[in-house]
Amino acid sequence: MDNQQLFEVLGQLLSQLLSPDANIRKQSEEQLEKHWLANQPGPFLAGLSNFIVHHSDAYVRLLLMKSSEVFALSCCEAAGEDVLKYVQTNLLQSLASEQDVSVRNKVADTISQIALFLVNNKELFQACAEYISSPNPLFRKSAFMIFSGCPKVLIKQDQNSVKSIFMAGVQDSDLDVRLAALKATVNYICVSKQAVRNAMADLLPHLLNVIPGVMAHGGKEDEAVEGLTDIIELAQLFPKMFKPVLEHTVTYMVSQMKNTDLENGTRQTCLELLLTLCEGAPAQMRKYEPFAHSLIPVILEWMSELEDEPEWYAVETIEDDDDSSNETAGEQAMDRLAMNLKGNIVLPIAFQLIPTLLSSPEWQKRHAALRCISAIGEGCYDIMKKELEKVIGLILPHLKDPHPRVRHAACNAIGQMCTDFAPTIQEQFHQPILTHLIPIMDDLAHIRVANYGAAALVNFSENASKECIAPYIEPIISKLLVLMNTGKIFAQEQAITTLATVADSASLEFTKYYSNIMQVLLQILRFPDQKELRSLKGKTLECSSLIILAVGKEVFAPDFVPFVEVLKNIQSTISDPDDPQNSYLLSAWARLCKVMGTDFAPYLEIVLPPLLKSVEIKPKMVAFDADEAGDEYNEEDGWEVMAVGDKNLAIKTSLLEDKCTAVEMLLCYAEELGAIFHPYVEGIMKMIVPLLKFYLNDGVRYASASLIPVLLNCWIKADYQLRDAPDYDPEDEEALKDEEYTDEQFLADAAVTVSSLFKTFGTAFLPFFDQMISKLSEFLENKDAPSRQWALCVFCDLIEFTGPASVQYQPFFLAKMAASLGDASPDVRQAAAYGVGVSAKFGGPNYAQFCVESLPHLFNIINAPNSRSEENTMATENAISAVGKLLEVYRSTGAFSANDVILHWFNSLPIVEDAEEAPETYSLLLELIEGQNEVIVNVNQIPKLVSILSEALSLKDLLVKDPALKEKMVNCLKSVIAAADANTKQILWQGLKDGQKKYLSSLGLV
Structure with missing residues (x-):
């Protein structure tokens, strides 16, 4: 089939991607993946670009690019540079004639994505330079869009020329061009080195001036927000760049925050820029006095923007506050x-305004003042703790405020302070706080206020001693029981949660209330399995088990059997993995075990199966395009969405939390039951060890790391076979007790996480990687060897999984990687040597000079004294492997004397420890x-060759992953020995170790 026929077939298939019939679309996607992407990536990309250029319908061109984008980008690397250049030329041709703005934007975006895969791209820069000088603003905008998507196109250009291009762009007569130039400038600065950033710093006033020009155009607020978002990205990375323009930035942004003609989202974006600067360079903003003085009054005015909606009072479920509101x-x-900014700056300004607001006749002002107090407590802790009595004195009267919304805010304020200033506030002020807070639960006419009073009691009780809480238990319980009978599920849930917290703090002081309370809770736990009651029953499980923990085994004993029956019944009804009762049930069983101790052992057979099922939960992850809404993956349903490159990744974090809880519960059982738990240890250990690399949830890894030594201890306590093992050392037991999850392990985990993202997303991960590159390069200079090692490992993954696209990052790491070949740490030398190898294999021609110049340093590692000592072996073998990769890639290029290098490499063999590097080396x-x-193939080398092959083959685990290679090596060894004369055989036999001789004997070769 010739190219024309291929393109016709592909054209039909691409047309089917746009079919309204989902089955046809699915079939075409499958055909693209199986037949084109896998086998013909070059013709696919070439045909796709032809289709885009020549199709007559602009709407079809746009839809086609959107629907095929994932397929196209996934095969760019495999297509090769020549095909990509052809596609780029086609798309640039399309830009020259395309009139539809949406299609133009998509074409420009696609060109920039393809450019990431091209090493040398002078043609693209030249085309963009022509576009920038065009009288047509559409062309100028397209050029800046390409620069924005692929700033590396500009990296090798003259710095002053680039600066002139950006300056002209942000001062362009066309609004859209100015915005595109703003984004391109920001993206270029973000990926540039310090010296370039310094040179570009005086562009910043002009970047900021783009925004007022956009604001002046009616109906352009969305574009203004987009421009501000770009500036915010710059502020996140380099906040100190803004120091010369702080006055202008603060004055203008505050003025826009006050502009009520603007949409709330626009005003909030102006605020976000100021907050980003504050978080990125707090000292800088503290020193600029007008910042806080001008900003805080406006924020307090925003906090007064409330309506007294009837819906607030009539809700059946409590939702989080509207995040979009001012x-x-x-x-x-x-x-x-x-x-x-801390208390020295914030408190004087805030408390100059708060008393006036609290005395205002407008309830919204009083509400704002109280919410402000609750918001600033943690940050202003050092100053506010000295004024607690005064601050509490301002809040408590408003628990009796005539307006229910203000009473609600007062509950929030006192509750938050009980968290921020614990335990001091409980110890010193329990009497005034509780005597004001407890009565508010009588406000059943405004159930949300009573409910929030109960919630504030949770904040108080969590950090209160039993001496503080004991005198108030009776009135608290009586009011909570009333709240439980209101019929409002959210109020019942809150009352039960508060009851649990009070019981936990009161401990044995709760005993006299136990019997009556437990009967009420058991009654709730016996409610039928209805979806709307599951959360209530779950919280009741938590409450009852905490009460049991508080009162102890003796008091609880009469209720043990009925309580277990209730738990068994609930467990039997849970079938939905999203059932909220599940995690509460796991925790309740574990608390029961803590109370009952060894008497709980018979129930392990009931408890462990669902618990282990939770441990084995597989994470739910869904990837979707960044421009898709993804509304079904919301936080309320337990999803967390994160941006990874141009994709969004939704993870069902609620399931991960259940998994973490399950591991924590196993830890509880193992600690409590000790030797009794030992029959389950082996099976559980097989499940837990892999979770040390479960990178989606830190809690799972930490709990797993904590559980492993406890499981081993169960074996030891049971006098299991460990103590009888021939290599058992008494110090081993002490080592288990002292085992910790070290900083070095955390750093290694971080590196492996980034590695996993590169493996999964390849070049699509690079925009996210851009945000960490500066910090990562700092680790290369760290005095701590593990920090240098793991930073190098990340750069190795960058090269391996993004190939030539990694060239743009060379200034951040390449010189340090070369220097690290002589590092004092063997682990750092190993990582650097591995880096040279992957540079040769995956990096492309722009790594050739670095690789060739590394050869002497690799041989220095190989030939150093003690290079084969235990601590140096892995570095040595990685250096040997790297030389091998250089030979594979460059030996026919004339870059070095190939035979000289082959001889030195051959004499450095064998590789005997590194099972990852051995197969490629021996191949x-x-x-x-x-x-x-x-x-290699001469009579003088036969003894060395036999020694290399026999030693490698005698190690049973070295080549276990590649049995075909092992078989080839055996055949080669047999041929070499068969061809040797008697004298040569005698010489080689004398030079072999016992293990090698034994291996050759096993093959019948001697």
Whole structure:
């Protein structure tokens, strides 16, 4: 089939991607993946670009690019540079004639994505330079869009020329061009080195001036927000760049925050820029006095923007505050300001305004003042703790405020302070706080207020001693029981949660209330299995088990059997993995075990099966395009969505939390039951060890790391076979007790996480990687060897999984990788040597000079004294492997004397420890032998060759992953020995170790 026919077939298939019939679309996607992407990536990309260029319908062109984008980008690397250049030329041709703005934007975006895979791209820069000088603003915008998507196109250009291009762009007469130039400038600065950033710093005023120009155009607020978002990205990475323009930035952003003609989202984006600067460079913002003085009054005004909606009072379920409202944005802003500016700055300004607001006849002002107090407490802790009595005195009267919303805010304020200033506030002020807070639970006419009073009691009780809480238990319980009978599920749940917390703090002081309370809770636990009651029953499980823990085994004993029956019944009804009762049930069983001790052992057979099922939960992950809404993956349903490159990744975090809880419960059982738990240890250990690398949830890894030594201890306590093992050392037991999850392990985990992202997403992960590159390169200079090692490992993964696209990052790591070949740490040398190898294999031509220049340093590692000592072996073998990779890639290029390098490499063999590097190394050796390389294939080298092959083959685990290679090596060894004369055989036999001789004997070769 010729190219024309291929393109016709592909055209039909691409047309089917746009079919309204889902089955046809699915079939075409499958055909693309199986037949084109896997086998013909080059023709696919070439045909796709032709289709895009020549199809007459703009709407079809746009849809086609969107629907095929994932397929196209996934095969760019495999297509090769020539095909990509052809596709780029086609798309640039399309830009030259395309009139549809949406299609133009998509084409420009696609060109920039393809450019990431091209090493040398002068043609693209030249095309963009022509576009920038075009009188047509559409062309100028397209050029800046390409620069924005692939700033590396500009990296090798003259710095002053690039600066002039950006300056002209942000001052362009066309609004869309200015915005595109703004984004391109920001993206370029973000990936540039310090010296370039310094040179570009005086562009910043002009970047900021783009925004007022956009604001002046009616109906362009979305574009203004987009431009501000770009500037925010710059502020996140380099906040100190803004120091020369702070006055202008603060003045203008505050003025826009006050502009009520703007949408709330626009005003909040202006606030976000100021908060980003505050978080990134707090000292800088503290020193600029007008910042807080101008900003805080506006934020408090925002916090007063509330309506007294009837819906607030009539709700059946409590939802989180509306994050899009100015009131919520203002409260969050006060929290962030306090955390960064601290009390010396924030408190004098805030408390100059708060008393006036609290005395205002407008309830919204009083509400704002109270919410402000609750927001700033944590950040202003050092100053506010000295004024607790005064602050509490301002809050408590408003628990009796005439307006229910203000009473609600007062509950929030006192509750938050009980968390922020614990335990001091409980110890010193329990009497005034509780005497004001407990009566508010009588406000059943405003059930949300009573409910929030109970919630504030949780904050108080969590950090209260039993001496503080004991005198108030009776009135608290009586009011909570009334709240439980209101018929409102959210109020019942809160009352039960508060009861659990009070019981936990009161401990044995709760005993006299136990019997009556437990009967009420058991009654709730016996409710039928209805979906709307599951959360209530789950919280009741938590409450009852905490009460049991508080009162102890003796008091609880009469209820043990009925309580177990209730738990068994609930367990039998749970079939939905999202059932909230599940995690509460797991915890309840574990608390029961803590109370009953060894008497709980008979129930393990009931408890462990569902628990282990939870441990084995597989994470639910869904990837979707960044421009898709993804509304079904919301936080309320237990999903967390994160951006990874141009994709969004949704993870069902609620399931991960259940998994973490399950591991923690196993830890509880193992600790409590000790030797009794030992029959389950082996099976559980097989499940837990792999979770040390469960990178989606830190809690799972930490709990697993804590559980493993406890499981081993169960074996030991049971006098299991460990103590009788021939290599058992008494110090081993002490070592288990002292085992910790070290900082070095955490750093290693972080590196492996990034590695996993590169493996999964390849070049699509690079935009996210850009945000960590500066910090990562700092680790290369760290005095701590593990930090240098793991930073190098990340850069190795960058090269391995993004190939030539990694070239743009060379300034951040390449010189340090070369220097690390001589590092004092063997682990660092190993990582650097591995880096040279992957550079040769995956990096492309732009790594050739670095690789060739590394050869002497690799041989320095190989030939160093003690290079084969235990601590140096892995570094040595990685250096040997790296030399082999250089031979594979460059030996025919004339970059070095190939036979000289082959000789030195051959004499450095064998590799005997590194099972990852051995297969490729020995494959090269066989290739040279089969090719009759004169350095290796001669009579003088037979003893060395037999020694290398026999030693490698005698190690049973070294080549276990590649049995085909092992068989080839055996055949080669047999051929070499068969061809040797008697004298040569005698010489080689004398030079072999016992293990090698034994292996050759097993093959019948001697």
